[in-house]
Each structure stands twice: as C-alpha cells, then as structure tokens.
Amino acid sequence: MLRLLYSWLLRLHPEGFRKRFAQEMLSIFDHVEKGPAAVKLVADALLSLVRQWTVRSEYWERASERVPWSADGAPVFYTLESFKPRRGALFAGGILTLTLFCAGYLDLKFDWSDSAFIPFKGIEFTTSPKVDAPSSLGRAVAPAKIPEAALQTYPGAYVTDPPNEFTILIAAEDGELAIEIPREPKSRLVPAHGTRFVFSGSHDGNVNWIEFVKHDDGTADELRIYRNGRHLTAHRRP
Amino acid sequence: MKEDLSTFLPLSPATLHILLSLAGEDLHGYAIMQEVARQSEGQYKLGPGTLYDNLQKMIDRRFVLELGHRAGDDDPRRRYYRLAVRGRAILAAEVARLEGVVREANLRLRPAKPRRA
Secondary structure (H helix, E strand, O other): OHHHHHHHHHHOOOHHHHHHHHHHHHHHHHHOOOOHHHHHHHHHHHHHHHHHHHOOHHHHHHHHOOOOEOOOOOEOOOOHHHOOOOHHHHHHHHHHHHHHHHHHHHHHHOOHHHOOOOOOOOOEEOOOOOOOOOHHHOOOOOOEEOOHHHHOOOOEEEEEOOOOOOEEEEEEEOOEEEEEOOOOOOEEEEEEEOOEEEEOOOOOOOOOEEEEEEOOOOOEEEEEEEEOOEEEEEEEOO | OOOOOHHHOOOOHHHHHHHHHHHHOOEEHHHHHHHHHHHOOOOOOOOHHHHHHHHHHHHHOOOEEEEEOOOOOOOOOOOEEEEOHHHHHHHHHHHHHHHHHHHHHHHHHOOOOOOOO
C-alpha cells in the first residue's frame, strides 16, 4: 500500500525529474525496511513533489524545451495560438487563486467593524474628552482632531436615494463632525480611517458607520450609512 | 586560470555531506544516504527527495558525474555517481572555509585569562 502511494507520488513529479530519478527513488524505497522508515520516505516524496513543482518548476520547464528546427535548419517560431502555460505557472496560479478566494470570502464574511480601530494618518491626537467607542471595535481610543481643511470638505445637506427620500445634515462643530438625521438625536462622528466615521455612542455592540465619497475636487458629494442594520446612500444637495 | 568557485560558497549542509560521501569512492544514491548518516553519526539524514534534488543541481554544475548502472549490481535501477574534479575543488574550498570558522570559534570561545589587579 505504501509502495503504491510512493510510486504514485513519484509519478506526479515533473516529467524531467521523474524520468531521471524516479526509478532510483523507488529502488531506495524497496531497500528500506517497511514501517516507520517507509512512512518517512512517503513524507519525503510529498515534500519533494511540492519542492519540484514550486521551487524547481522553471528548471524542468527549461530542460524540457527544445528549440524546434525545420528541415532546412531555420528555427521555427510558435504563434500565440499554440501557447501553453507552464505547469509550474498553473500550479502557482492555482495556489494564488485559492488564497485570494479564501481572503475574499473571509473579507465578505466578517464586517469591517470587527477589525481594529485604525487611526487616520495625519490626524492630531488629543487626550480630551474620551469617546465611548463601540465595544465591537475592541478598544477605546482618544478622539482625533481632523485638520480644518479636511473637515470643511464634509458639511452639507445630503438627500437619500428614492423611494424614502429625506435630508441628512452634516455639520462641523468644534473641530468634529456631527450628523442630524430626521427624528433622531444629533450624533457626533468619530473618525475611523480615511473618509469613514463611526457614530459615537453606538449601543448593543452594533457599530453604525458612515463613509463619505469624495469628488475629484476633494469635497464629499456622496455618503453611505450603515445604521441599525440598514444601508443608506445619500447625495449632496446642489 | 583558476576558476573562482567562491560564488558557490557556503555550501548547504546537504551538498557538503553528499560531496564528502563521494570523496572516498563512487556511490549510488542509497549508499550516499547511508554514508551521510554514518559521517554525521545519525545527526543528519537525507531523504531521497532532498538527495536527488541536490544531485541534480550538482550534476548541472559539474560537481558530480553520473556514471549510470554498474555491471554486476543486483539492482539495475541503481545509478552510480562520482565526485568530479570541480566538485573536489569546491569541497576543498568549503572545508578551508569551515576550518577558518573553527579557528575563529576556538579563539573567541577560549576562557578569558585572569587579569592582575
């Protein structure tokens, strides 16, 4: 059984390696005492397989290439239609695809609010007064002051998209942003990172956030809100 | 003109042990594995995958020659290998380098002489 597995692993090696060394490796396997030593050889073959296809793949591809020559001695050139990707490239591409797929899946599965609070670069930190940061962010941080120039790009009236249109007011007060939504108390916005802010005083572990989308001239002309389980989009009133 | 082999130094442990095992006589793969284990007193063991991966590199660099099957051998799948002149030179260079390391180590690890007050 182990011998079958071992020879199967050898068959999976690149053709050049297999033709050159597979029989010798099988010969060694046959001379080794069966038991733990044979199991170690199987593990070694598995490592060898990964090594040959990842680290050494280019070597075997180059070794197997032969410059084609026509009957009269002139080189023959392949066109794009006959292009075949290298096996090593396919293998590496498969691993990369799988990794990216897993990363994308995990990113979609977990809300951004589960990540750590990342301070916005360039913001001047102060120690007064403490913001009651949402518990789901993991740790409380001192509020950051947004530079005045950046602060003034956000205030304005934003109208939500139909069918339920209403106006959201963003104001700059004492170096911070505040948001007014109809029939709700005014809230301060705590900078998260980039153009993303968190509603201060979020309860029950729910993190409500707002993200501004800026125009080419640097002013915010759209905002996206995640609040109490709902997503809203609003555009700046002209 | 003497070839500059310093670009290949330092040798990996696997390469060093394989070259060392071939320094005495021509050997086949399994015998190389056994000789490496014997030389290192069991501290360093080569698997066939590592062995042939290194042999392939050494053959390409002309450190080792592949002799093929030896007549009279009971297993026709075995192929023998010989240390080439270039391989012997690189082995000597590596041993010289290691001797320098040992010399330096002995100097620095020597107990400090007591100083007079």
